[in-house]
Amino acid sequence: MGVAAKIAPSMLSSDFANLASEAQRMLDCGADWLHMDIMDGHFVPNLTIGAPVIESLRKHTKAYLDCHLMVTNPLDYVEPLGKAGASGFTFHVEVSRDNWGELVQRIKSKGMRPGVSLKPGTPIEEVYPLIEGEYPVEMVLVMTVEPGFGGQKFMPETMDKVRALRKKYPSLDIEVDGGLGPSTIDMAASAGANCIVAGSSVFGAPDSAQVISLMRKSVEEVQKNY
Ligand code: DX5
């Protein structure tokens, strides 16, 4: 048996005015994690939520809050997000080339699980030192669209990076994010991804539970052969 499937609906596609009930609805539909997209309007053109919203949501759920930091200065977010009750803290390698060691240590000291993400144009080799270093990240998030917005088209060419990672690190959590749904999940699962973020395909479906279960089966089918 390989690594466990984690299906993480992206709350960016939810009704933010009803965040707590939307989160509960996803958990009732079988979600493992809730993916929280934190954007600063600088690293990406969009601006979403920050620690105060995570803190509010935490009062309503014990779920794993998988925070994806699309921000220029991730270090500034460690303390507030730790206090707010974030579970995972995934920063972007493009803005952390000089200080990832310190960043990972601080994330862990605040009780969060460190992860690193990379944009479609960033070579996979850039994250190897972060997996093999003294303070390793515990998840790699391979962006399958340009970060910033939900509802974009999945980029199949990013699957080469997932395949390379899975070959090198059989037990690593590998997350994919952007354009995932029933028509693209098999590409991601067969490349080796086990943590699946999906926004529009889950929230836009008449039966969200069915989409979550279909994606889980696709990952499990591949992982059971390891
Ligand atoms: C994009 C975000 C994603 C986004 C995914 O920058 O990181 O998490 O919400 O949305 P879909 O699944 O609609 O592509």
Ligand code: ZN
């Ligand atoms: Zn995301």
